[in-house]
Amino acid sequence: MNVFETLLPGVLLLEPRVFDDERGFFLETWNAARYRAAGVDAEFVQANHAHSRRGVLRGLHFQLEHPQAKLVYAISGEILDVAVDLRRGSKTFGRWFGARLSGENHCQLFVPAGFAHGYCVISESADVCYLCSDVYRPEGERGVRFDDPAIGVAWPPGEKLLSAKDRALPLLADAKELPA
Helix, strand or coil, X not given: CEEEECCCCCCEEEEXXXXXXXXXXXXXXXXXXXXXXXXXXXXXXXXXXXXXXXXXXXXXXXXXXXXXXXXXXXEEXXXXXXXXXXXXXXXXXXXXXXXXXXXXXXXXXXXXXXXXXXXXXXXXXXEEEEEECCCCCHHHEEECCCCCXXXXXXXXXXXXXXXXXXXXXXXXXXXXXCCC
């Protein structure tokens, strides 16, 4: 597997080894020992799968009391996957990193705890899977606005389809609670 460090400490872009032949392909999406050796030191306890259509934007989310590290990949379609550093005192606080993840490139993004996470669907539709290091607790979910100019994520052009909850998220400067 190829591992690419990003400008955000702990956020890794992973390119698993893909075995292609006339039948199709095979790849490991998770192997605890191999990923730990690559810098992904998380124990995943929950797996999620979301299907969304073009323009759907989910995020930017984080968990408070039970922060989640995430390993994200698209099994079909293409997304722009984004991590935003929300760790107080971090030299990269408020900065973001984004990567295109697709069913074609098989890349994965590791998002450590302490980062907000979100993605936007670029293709007609996309199936996105992500492993989480803690279970989802709705009472602890928080977020910041996807279009916060202080963060400045360069989302793909076009209309964005957001949930009412995501449309109501605060700007980073107005967020009352951030991850520990």
